[in-house]
Amino acid sequence: MPTGQPQPAFVLIRPQMGENIGAAARGMWNFGLDLMRLTTPRDGWPNPNAVAMASGAGRLLNEAQVYESTAQAVEDCTFVYATTARPRGLTKPVMSPEAAMQDAAKRINDGQKVAVMFGPERAGMENEDIALANAIINVPVNPEFSSLNLAQCVLLVGYEWRRASTAIVHERLDNPNEWATQLEVEKLAENYETHLEQAGFFFPEDKAPHMKTNLRNLWSRMPLTRPDVQILHGIMRQMVRWKDRG
Incomplete structure (x- = not known):
């Protein structure tokens, strides 16, 4: 029917x-x-x-x-x-x-x-x-x-x-994970800054503050979930281990 x-x-x-x-x-x-x-x-x-x-x-x-x-x-x-x-x-x-x-x-x-x-x-x-x-x-x-x-x-x-x-939802995020907090993103930024500084990424020295600001701005523009943050920490951790093995 x-x-x-x-x-x-x-x-x-x-x-x-x-x-x-x-x-x-x-x-x-x-x-x-x-x-x-x-x-x-x-x-x-x-x-x-x-x-x-x-x-x-x-x-x-x-x-x-x-x-x-x-x-x-x-x-x-x-x-x-x-x-x-x-x-x-x-x-x-x-x-x-x-x-x-x-x-x-x-x-x-x-x-x-x-x-x-x-x-x-x-x-x-x-x-x-x-x-x-x-x-x-x-x-x-x-x-x-x-x-x-x-x-x-x-x-x-x-x-x-x-x-x-019918009421149409014009934009949504399918299967959203829990969003990362500002503190978690801040810890991620600090982790990357620390290791990038050790690798000599922020060069020349007088441009380092501006480069760090741009990097922080990059993180803030990204809609990161907690699993995203964990993956990015893991990437950096493995890169450091690989360097130390070398």
Whole structure:
């Protein structure tokens, strides 16, 4: 059964290849979308090639609703977006995927039922399909090569839906260790200064204070963890042992 999470239905209009349907299902489920609708798949339905490409998202294929026409596929929706790269000569709002999915999230939060239509692989939707949409989603692609694979387009819009509907952490440190304290970094700096001075690194003598300041500044710029500090101490310890053996 579908998750029941409020979300837009993704409607694949007359999809041609089962592989693309399966890849689209995989892209949808990557971003938590599981309301797939199909209109008259060229090679019939169900399609084993779609299952092979779904790679873990086969449930979407099993639960996909199949319709005889575009009108039937969206008749229960209050707002419909159509993805197309070509000018259609139809007067409609044209939105980027980002803006469209932000708009869709607001509408769904208000209780509306929303759908996004994706055209067949070869030539996209006909104007008769587009005429049923309330707005057009236009991806800002290279104008000299604007054709997107069906699954690519689904993945792109699904990603923007995720961004619009879920709190995204834009930067994090995976598996962070305990950060080194200022005292631990200071002891590291002192250790290196001591051995570098013994090795004659701070030369000439009148430039030594400036060189030491720069070295301290280098340590402070580095976001060091305690294991980092231990490794750096170990490196210096082994270098000294190697020198003494020599």
